[in-house]
Amino acid sequence: MTRKVAIVGIGHTNFNSITPDVSWKEFMFEACQRAYMDAGINPRMDVDSFITCAEDFYEGFSIFDEFVPDQIGATLRPCCTVCGDGLYGIGNAYMQIMTGQFDIVAVEAHSKISDAVTSGDIILHAYDPLFEKPISGPVERQKYIGNPSYAIESPKPLVGKTNEKSRIHPYFLAGLEMQYYLTKTGTTEEQCAMTVVKNKKNAFKNPYAKYEANVSIDDVMGSEYLFKPLKKLDISPNVDGAVALVLASDEVAKKLDVEPIWLKGFGWSSESPWLSSRSMDADYATMASNMAYKMANIENPKKEIDIAEIDDRFSYKELQHLEALGLAKEGEAAKLLENGSLDLKGSLPINSSGGSLGIGNCFEATGLQKALEIVTQLRGHAGKRQVSDVEIGIAQSWRGIPTKSGAVAIFGR
Amino acid sequence: MRKVAVIGAGMTLFRRRLLETGKELSFLATKMAMEDCEIEKKDIDMVVMGSAPDAFDGIHMKGENLLDGAAATNKPYVRVFNGGGTGVFAPIAGWWHVASGVADIVLVVCEEKMSSCYPHPQTAFQHIWDPVVDRPLHPNLVWLFAMEMNRYMTVHNIKKEDIARVAVKNKRNAVGHPCAQLADEKITVDDVLNSEIMAWPVQRLDISPPSDGASALIICSEEKAKQFSQDPIWIDGVGWNIDSTMWTNRDLYFPRYVANAAKMAYKMSRIQDPRKEIDFAEPYDPFDYKELHHMEGLLLCDKGEAPILTREGVTQRDGDLPICPSGGLLGVGNPIAATMGQKVCELYWQLSGKAGKRQIPTDPQVGVGQAWGDIMQMGTVIVLRRG
Numbered sequence: 001m002t003r004k005v006a007i008v009g010i011g012h013t014n015f016n017s018i019t020p021d022v023s024w025k026e027f028m029f030e031a032c033q034r035a036y037m038d039a040g041i042n043p044r045m046d047v048d049s050f051i052t053c054a055e056d057f058y059e060g061f062s063i064f065d066e067f068v069p070d071q072i073g074a075t076l077r078p079c080c081t082v083c084g085d086g087l088y089g090i091g092n093a094y095m096q097i098m099t100g101q102f103d104i105v106a107v108e109a110h111s112k113i114s115d116a117v118t119s120g121d122i123i124l125h126a127y128d129p130l131f132e133k134p135i136s137g138p139v140e141r142q143k144y145i146g147n148p149s150y151a152i153e154s155p156k157p158l159v160g161k162t163n164e165k166s167r168i169h170p171y172f173l174a175g176l177e178m179q180y181y182l183t184k185t186g187t188t189e190e191q192c193a194m195t196v197v198k199n200k201k202n203a204f205k206n207p208y209a210k211y212e213a214n215v216s217i218d219d220v221m222g223s224e225y226l227f228k229p230l231k232k233l234d235i236s237p238n239v240d241g242a243v244a245l246v247l248a249s250d251e252v253a254k255k256l257d258v259e260p261i262w263l264k265g266f267g268w269s270s271e272s273p274w275l276s277s278r279s280m281d282a283d284y285a286t287m288a289s290n291m292a293y294k295m296a297n298i299e300n301p302k303k304e305i306d307i308a309e310i311d312d313r314f315s316y317k318e319l320q321h322l323e324a325l326g327l328a329k330e331g332e333a334a335k336l337l338e339n340g341s342l343d344l345k346g347s348l349p350i351n352s353s354g355g356s357l358g359i360g361n362c363f364e365a366t367g368l369q370k371a372l373e374i375v376t377q378l379r380g381h382a383g384k385r386q387v388s389d390v391e392i393g394i395a396q397s398w399r400g401i402p403t404k405s406g407a408v409a410i411f412g413r
Numbered sequence: 414m415r416k417v418a419v420i421g422a423g424m425t426l427f428r429r430r431l432l433e434t435g436k437e438l439s440f441l442a443t444k445m446a447m448e449d450c451e452i453e454k455k456d457i458d459m460v461v462m463g464s465a466p467d468a469f470d471g472i473h474m475k476g477e478n479l480l481d482g483a484a485a486t487n488k489p490y491v492r493v494f495n496g497g498g499t500g501v502f503a504p505i506a507g508w509w510h511v512a513s514g515v516a517d518i519v520l521v522v523c524e525e526k527m528s529s530c531y532p533h534p535q536t537a538f539q540h541i542w543d544p545v546v547d548r549p550l551h552p553n554l555v556w557l558f559a560m561e562m563n564r565y566m567t568v569h570n571i572k573k574e575d576i577a578r579v580a581v582k583n584k585r586n587a588v589g590h591p592c593a594q595l596a597d598e599k600i601t602v603d604d605v606l607n608s609e610i611m612a613w614p615v616q617r618l619d620i621s622p623p624s625d626g627a628s629a630l631i632i633c634s635e636e637k638a639k640q641f642s643q644d645p646i647w648i649d650g651v652g653w654n655i656d657s658t659m660w661t662n663r664d665l666y667f668p669r670y671v672a673n674a675a676k677m678a679y680k681m682s683r684i685q686d687p688r689k690e691i692d693f694a695e696p697y698d699p700f701d702y703k704e705l706h707h708m709e710g711l712l713l714c715d716k717g718e719a720p721i722l723t724r725e726g727v728t729q730r731d732g733d734l735p736i737c738p739s740g741g742l743l744g745v746g747n748p749i750a751a752t753m754g755q756k757v758c759e760l761y762w763q764l765s766g767k768a769g770k771r772q773i774p775t776d777p778q779v780g781v782g783q784a785w786g787d788i789m790q791m792g793t794v795i796v797l798r799r800g
Binding site: 055056057060061062063065066067068069070074075076077078079080081082083084088091092094095096097098099100101122123124125126128129130267268269270271272273274283287288291399403405 | 414415434465466467468470471472473474475476477478480481485486487488489490491492493494495496502506508509510512513514515537538539540541543544652653654655656657658659669670673674677681786787788790791
């Protein structure tokens with residue numbers, strides 16, 4: 001492999017809990033336009049291939065791929081959809097460039113989940129229709145009364161008003177998994193709550209993070225149990241936003257007027273879709289990171305990696321993923337958190353952007369948001385939350401409940 | 414760029430298969446492809462899935478659901494998607510996995526199960542329209558394609574009989590295809606012209622049937638091809654292209670996106686004169702006029718010339734330029750993404766001489782497959798070459 005691949009442009013919109021003022025097309029346009037301007041390229045002339053990461057049901061269309069080209073500059077050019085998290089898009093862009101047939105590839109992902117009245121209902125359809133969906137049943141429509149900034153549709157554990165049968169929000173699976181993680185590693189609920197405190201605090205320093213808050217462990221512990229031991233504040237609230245990245249081969253990257261951030265390694269993996277025949281651990285993250293470390297020639301991730309953005313859609317997930325990625329030994333992630341190693345000024349800052357808990361759960365755009373933060377940090381443009389002396393960073397994402405699929409990307413200066 | 418080979422293919426029976434889930438269909442095709450080249454699950458590095466709208470099955474993240482049927486448990490797995498173009502696009506994605514050097518052996522599985530959509534798969538297509546501009550008109554695909562067909566017939570002054578010949582040819586070609594749903598040895602042009610009118614000029618026999626099925630391909634690097642296959646077929650060029658969402662703003666008589674995709678693929682495979690250098694083609698034929706439309710898009714003939722070639726018998730299996738020797742979608746069936754079986758697997762079977770009763774007699778060396786998707790806007794093209 002002689003070619004190298006660099007990130008040469010980044011762009012994103014504002015993130016917000018509800019965005020009635022813009023359509024998803026405008027979101028995509030804004031993120032892509034910023035990324036193209038950052039890279040100093042003209043999409044109509046310079047970009048060889050475009051990738052959007054989207055799932056039909058989140059978008060509310062049968063064939064979402066139709067609605068992609070115009071607003072990102074891809075009309076009458078090669079453009080496709082990858083049904084996966086944004087990091088999958090980066091991986092496919094990497095492979096396209098490595099074939100030698102493409103020089104510049106743009107990747108876009110977005111969330112316009114506020115258009116969905118009940119996002120829980122959508123997630124429910126991802127369970128196996130014969131064996132697993134009947135456990136849950138349809139979710140009662142939640143009413144958005146109260147604080148609109150918490151437009152997370154407060155998932156409720158048992159909702160039985162519309163039907164005699166008890167119905168469970170599909171996030172119940174995260175509750176089960178959290179219980180397994182706590183029991184297996186001896187981590188406590190308070191330690192998970194510390195993740196929330198840390199990430200929401202980091203979010204104060206990130207101008208586009210929406211759910212920054214000065215919460216204490218007691219606040220998190222005092223929030224309502226939704227899927228015991230998972231509490232309301234352990235769950236990342238939904239958010240809208242779009243992110244775009246431009247990737248280029250090394251020859252082209254050198255000609256552009258930007259500091260290239262190299263994509264050094266990449267990996268992705270999936271476990272079985274059956275709830276009953278797979279692990280409760282994050283083995284997908286282990287497999288994906290092993291592939292990425294190998295590609296990036298990283299032998300000791302703990303020493304070599306300076307900063308990490310790790311999927312934290314549920315508070316325990318950050319700790320679980322940290323261990324799965326080999327950045328902490330089993331059961332030790334919580335100790336690192338307690339001794340401050342994972343803080344902005346610690347030895348391995350995690351989720352300096354605020355993560356999904358601080359920014360919000362932007363669904364398929366989550367991976368790109370993670371990549372965006374790592375690239376910003378490596379460029380040294382992170383402002384108040386800038387971590388000093390960063391050379392290598394890792395972004396990791398998970399496709400969310402109920403999947404066991406995820407991807408990892410390693411970036412370096 | 415590394416050379417990429419096709420070494421195995423599999424395809425299930427295309428029918429209304431209510432008793433089997435999408436996972437099971439994927440499993441059947443995967444098993445056939447793996448047995449074809451005698452490789453095992455452990456040999457496969459990565460898996461690519463192709464499947465069209467989630468709405469058919471009502472399963473969100475359908476790719477995740479089909480994962481274990483496609484032998485992808487604990488492997489890197491990705492689903493790519495561009496509507497009807499997926500059948501040719503999934504092997505293109507497989508191609509970049511191998512050509513980039515990231516993987517050595519990749520399994521590509523395409524699955525579609527349309528029968529679970531009630532009352533008809535068309536209902537899933539009610540949600541493919543722009544919610545502001547198109548949806549209030551309550552469009553459906555048949556009338557949309559009727560407009561495109563009408564435009565094509567008007568611009569080139571084409572008679573309906575000449576278009577009906579395509580349906581006759583393909584349904585006859587499908588005789589002998591073990592997966593075929595609508596093969597008919599005795600069908601005539603009059604049968605097509607007398608069939609029920611759906612939305613003029615589209616009649617019932619102009620349309621391919623919705624179906625359930627799956628197909629699979631094994632593609633690999635040059636090194637692995639030597640190890641696992643006596644006679645690998647090479648992926649020589651790929652191309653894809655998308656036109657604007659606003660179909661009302663385009664002239665529908667010529668598919669510019671297919672022409673762009675074809676040019677990209679021909680450039681990659683160094684084809685300068687496609688008419689001379691390409692021995693046979695599998696253009697996407699969900700409607701009979703689409704075969705003609707796409708032959709022109711693939712630059713295999715001049716604009717408006719395709720119906721004349723069809724009338725003169727050039728596109729028959731024993732003609733100078735056989736088109737859809739598999740029987741295409743009109744004869745074999747149209748489970749959207751799974752049509753990789755006719756559009757790419759068939760190229761492999763024809764080029765390696767494994768097509769049985771459907772074998773083209775003239776010993777073809779280069780074949781081109783194409784699919785078409787989204788709202789008449791996506792063209793995906795692949796060129797396969799022998800030796």
